[in-house]
Amino acid sequence: MFLSERRRGQLAALSIAAVVIIVGVPLWWRTTETYRAWLPVSQIKELAKLQLQLSADVEVVFARGTVTPEQQKKVPLTQTQEEERAIDGDLIILFLILLIRNTKLESKFFSCHVLFLPEDTALSESPCGSLVVYVIPESSSLLPEDVNVYIGQRRTALLRIGPQMRVGKTLEQLLAHLEPRIKQVLQVMSFSHNDITAALSDRVRFSPDNKESIADSMRAFKSSPGYEITFSLLNPDPKSHRLHWDIEGAVQTYIQPLLTKLSPVANFSIDSQTLYYTMLGVNPRFDTSRSAYTLNADSLAHVINPVEARLGSNAASSNPVLNFLLYVPDAQHSPLYIQGRKKQEVPSNAFHSPRWGGIMVYNVNGFYGSEPEFPVDINIDMAKVMGVFLAQLRLLLGVQSSTPPPGFLVARCGSTGLADWELDRLMWSRSVENVATATTTITSLAQLLDQIGNIVINDNIAQQVSSAVTSLQLAVAELEAGNLGFALQYSKEAILASEKAFFDPSLLHLLYFPDDQKFAIYIPLFLPMCVPILLSLLKIVSEARQRLEC
């Protein structure tokens, strides 16, 4: 049976339209799709709210004379204190302090007049993040008169009961008296509101109360998985001075212990160099009152740039570089002293630049002897030099040495240059900073990938994001539990994974198609094909309607 021409034409148009719609459009859609692996977006949104809970364990030990034996039996074993602070609206951070009361009446430590701290004995190796506070009676002669709190090198502190708690007070009053003071000790030794806010400076529009914390946050390097440290000896006058410095031994003895202690925080790599004929670039002025050359504080800012061009860098990674320079002035300009802003003397004769490093001026004219024969052999006193560099290193790495509140006496840090509780402080702020930074990175990555539909999300990126999310959740959980070491480790893993995902080279969105360009591409392809089909479909419809009418 033959179909008429017209009928055949109609069938052809209909079938072509059917093929285009049923087969063509889905095929085109699938082939122009970009591959996007699945991302845990809901978990990322959860994390973006950033509800952190920091908990520190404090063990309180009452010495003899502070509580009566009857009171001792009634002291509660644990007590928690919570403090909720909101930072910038959507962040809520809970400080949860678990106080485990422990009434060991060990008093043999407190009988001598010498300040014999219990930490020197292997009493308790406090895990990192926790503290031990010993409460001593008011009449104790261990601490000097005006000092109420003594903070030791390890994680211990001595707290003297105030005069109003002398005798006959109830246990509740004693505890109520002690709580705010213990909190104050905790703020100095572990974390305070200002520290946490400073650590979150990326997320928060920082409007602080004290300007010191802005200076602190600008000075210290941001958290990074590693740092490169370079020690340089600048000798502008080799004809007069032949300098010898035992840098390897000095680094091994003085710097390495600190860096080993800081190894949970970051990796460090050290190298050293000697530069000859490198001048400072600033002309020092001769000060007749001190018969020495001086550099005043305003010209110090211009010292660094000419020198920096000469400093090589051994760094192959993208880690931040800290430069420590030891400058020995030439014979014409010896001795050279640095003056402070108000023309005061600077005993260390050194200055540092935030996020860059430090420079120390070492005068050698004292080594000349009676009849100097140039060049003079000079052995540099590395202990003095490293003392200054260690102090600068502490500042640059963020170990704050803010002034403690009145009545506090802080033990000098030992030969490593870092007290245990200072390490804890650094670990707290680094953990919070890492968690906040990783969360921000992941959130902005998720937002970016959501907004731009053209970017291909490979499987490895999705995997990095998932592992970052997992590490973040673990880090937050460990912070809650008070395990500082694990929290820092997980936060570091989270940062590494999130940075790897964010900076993956495949995530470059190069193709921006404005709508008119899209039309310009598709219309020449599809219009010539669609117009005949559409017209014949319209003809079919109009004929069908005509037939219905008649």
Place this chain on the structure above:
Amino acid sequence: FTLSIYLSIYLSIYLSIYLSVCLSDSAGQFFSSGHTNNWAVLVCTSRFWFNYRHVANTLSVYRSVKRLGIPDSHIVLMLADDMACNHRNPKPATVFSHKNMELNVYGDDVEVDYRGYEVTVENFLRVLTGRLPPSTPRSKRLLSDDRSNILIYLTGHGGNGFLKFQDSEEISNVELADAFEQMWQKRRYNELLFIIDTCQGASMYERFYSPNLMALASSQVGEDSLSHQPDLAIGVHLMDRYTFYLLEFLEDIHPASKANMNDLFKVCPKSQCVSTPGHRTDLFLRDPGSVLITDFFGSVRKVEITTEAIDLTDPIKEVEERPANGDVHKEMHSYVDQLPVSEIIHQKPKQKDWHPPDGFILGLWTLILLVFFQTYGVKHLRHIF
């Protein structure tokens, strides 16, 4: 009586202002700008000899920025073509920025990080966003942090909303704005100054939406940026007008100068530039009058006096010369041969493989055979063979 009250109030206000000024002066250096280091990304996007002026523009800005203190390690310099060693350069190894060859901006310590065909839109965006492959060396990366002030200078041929790279591709203003937003998300800058010297340059900063961006352009939408002066010996135009006057302005700046951004906005008025330079400061948080030129073009470091030192009393431990097991032997090191010279000298010539004849020879013989068979016909071949 009321007069004395007013006087006392006035005095107390004056004193409190004076005191706050004094207090902020000591920490003033820190809080005036909020940055601790400076970076510069200088890009020239044009190829070919007749675009000499774009390379000279970029190199002049590079010179000024180096003179004011930013070290090479903090400058990412992208030049799309090499004018100094171009075959058409009558004075090789020089790039001049002023006629009569007054100033050679090429010099002898130029460090070009991206050269020639490496200057692409992709590489530029990768540098800005940090998405470089892991094998990229440090000198080719922009390792800025949240306390870096970055200067970005672009020059080349541009149009309404795009900038042409290497005469073959283009970057649009939307892509640039998105790149800056990604930099902001990752806090890769503290403040950013964007200068562009192309035709219709103002269109490139129209789409910015991230905070702390300040932008300057040499011409408005619909206007062309013109070049300054040709040099008859070299044969091309040496500089563009906007950058020429910008450089004249920068010559007066030294590292301790206090000139601010408002002076920079006045550079090259319409009488000198023929086009109207434009600027955009609405996204910038600080007042432009308080922003020093050296905040972006130079690198004035903040310094603090070190007031403490740690008392170290241990003597230096002797570094052990021999390791514990004494098993380490010294290896003999020698240079690796770059080329196997001895093998090359004594090489025998290689046997070349035989190829059937092709091309011209084949065609020639075909022609000869065709003519032969045409003339004599096939059946006469019997007489020949």
